[in-house]
Amino acid sequence: MTSLYDIGTRALNLLPPERGHQAALWSLAHGLGPSGRADRPAGLAQTLWGQSFENPVAIAAGFDKNAVAISGAIGLGVGFVEVGGVTPYPQVGNPRPRLFRLTADRAAINRLGFNNDGAEAIAKCIADYRASSGDTRPLGVNMAANSDSTDPANDFEQLVDTFAPLADFLTIDISCPNSENGLVFLSPGPLEDLLGRLTALRERKALAKPPVFLVKIAPDIEDDALDILLEIIAAAGIDGITVCNTTTARPETLTSPDRHERGGLSGKPLFARSTDMLRHVYQVTGGKMPLIGVGGISSGADAYAKIRAGASLVQLYTALVYEGPRLISRIKNDLAALLAADGFTSLGDAIGSEHR
Ligand SMILES: Cc1cc2nc3c(=O)[nH]c(=O)nc-3n(C[C@H](O)[C@H](O)[C@H](O)COP(=O)(O)O)c2cc1C
Incomplete structure (x- = not known):
């Protein structure tokens, strides 16, 4: 049945x-999204890194760059x-236009270049949210260097310093194709x-509850080079890997x-490419x-395919543009049904079950 949300999405x-x-973000920030919190199908909860995840589904980084709609996302029923x-x-990011819908391909191309309000303002939004919400869902911050920084590693240190006391996990994004310093850490040294x-x-920092560190990797990398990075990531004591960011590849199937x-x-x-990569990372790690x-x-x-290939958690962004905000609930319910159907x-x- 067509709902108001479907009409809104169109x-x-x-x-x-x-x-x-x-406009979508504004609506969500003002409580105009559908409520999916009550949808709590059985079998989706898990504990990871000592943190409780009611379900494994979330909106990917880049959707709420400035932390203005945390409660709205939670209202949709995400697990983190x-x-x-x-x-x-x-920073203002790249000149517009810099975001393109590829509707016929159910895809998007962006070269936003990390437009965001900066650490100080965003830390304040998170602190305000923490102070006013009793919700305990894991909350993470995706970190990147300023594009004009001459010492991008120092940028990441500043971000860890600011966000470690506020976040349950911090994602070290080394995979952005759209910013000067976005890919400098894809080299081993x-x-x-x-x-x-x-x-x-x-x-x-000796925090009582230090944040988990995740590294987000890019799909545009050969397996041999990736394996070297995976070794470094594991040896450094990183807690998890996000697979993956957007691609600079242009499959021939695109028609938009x-x-x-x-x-x-x-x-x-x-x-397909991101799931193959996930499979590979699961095997190597x-x-x-x-x-x-x-x-x-x-x-x-x-x-479900991502989970069977090795994902403990999943995130999505582009499909929300086409399917609307009720997609989160739909995915949770369908996922629970698929798990049950497979026993x-x-x-x-189910995590990594295709490898067994
Ligand atoms: C408009 C847009 C902005 C994004 N910004 C970020 C970002 O700031 N940091 C990041 O790690 N990923 C960013 N991403 C990548 C997404 O988090 C995700 O990895 C990618 O879109 C693949 O998921 P999807 O196919 O479900 O969209 C962005 C994606 C889009 C479409």
């Missing part, structure tokens, strides 16, 4: 993409929240140095007029490190 898609996004990408100082500095800083725009491609055409599967999820079946009594049993 209306938002009539606006230019960035305006549509701002990731805000950002945040840079130490505010700089990555090893960065992770060493950040884990040392986390230790020095804007398919040749520069930037990172997300949505359906990213599903021996299933010892929790993974977040991201890329092209638009249904419960897609989320899994808990999510944990």
Whole structure:
């Protein structure tokens, strides 16, 4: 049945993409999203890193860059929240237009370039949210260096310093194709140095509840090079990996007029590549490190495929643009049904099950 939310989603898609996004975020921040919190299908809860996840589904980084709609996202029924990408100082990002809908391909291309309000303002939003909400869902911050920074590792240190006391997890994003400093840590030496500095800083801060560290990787990397990075990530004591960010690849199947725009491609055409990558990362890490599967999820079946390939948690962004906010509830319910149909009594049993 067509709901008000479906009509709203169609209306938002009539606006230019960035305006549509701002309107969606505004609606969510003002409590106008559908309520999916009561949807709590059995079998989806788990504990990871000592934190309770009521379900494994969340909205991916980049949706709520400035942490203005945390309660709204929670109202949709997500199991956890990731805000950002945040840079130490505010930045405007790349010139517009910089976000493109590829409607026929159920995809998007963005080259936003980390437009955000900066660490200070965003830390205040999170602190305010923490002070006013009794919700205990895990909350993470996606971190990136300013594009004009001459010492991007130091940017990440500043961000850990600011957000470690406020966040349950911090994502070290080394995979943004749209910013000057977005990919500098995809080389072994700089990555090893960065992770060493950040884990040392986390230790020095001696917090009662230190945040978990995740590294978010890019799909545009050969397996051999990836394996070297995975070794460094594991040796540094990183707690989990997010697989993956947008791709600069342009599959030949794309038909939308804007398919040749520069930037990172997300949505359906990213599903196969990101799931293959997830599978590979799960195998190489021996299933010892929790993974977040991201890329092209638009249904419960897609989320289930990521979980069977090795994801403990899943995130999505682009499909929300086309399917609307009720998608979160739909995915949870369909996922629970798929687990039950395959005889899994808990999510944990299904994680990585295709490898067994
Ligand atoms: C408009 C837009 C902005 C994004 N911004 C960020 C970001 O700031 N940091 C990040 O790690 N990923 C960012 N991403 C990538 C998403 O988190 C996700 O990895 C990617 O879109 C693949 O998921 P999807 O196919 O479900 O969209 C962004 C994606 C989009 C579409």
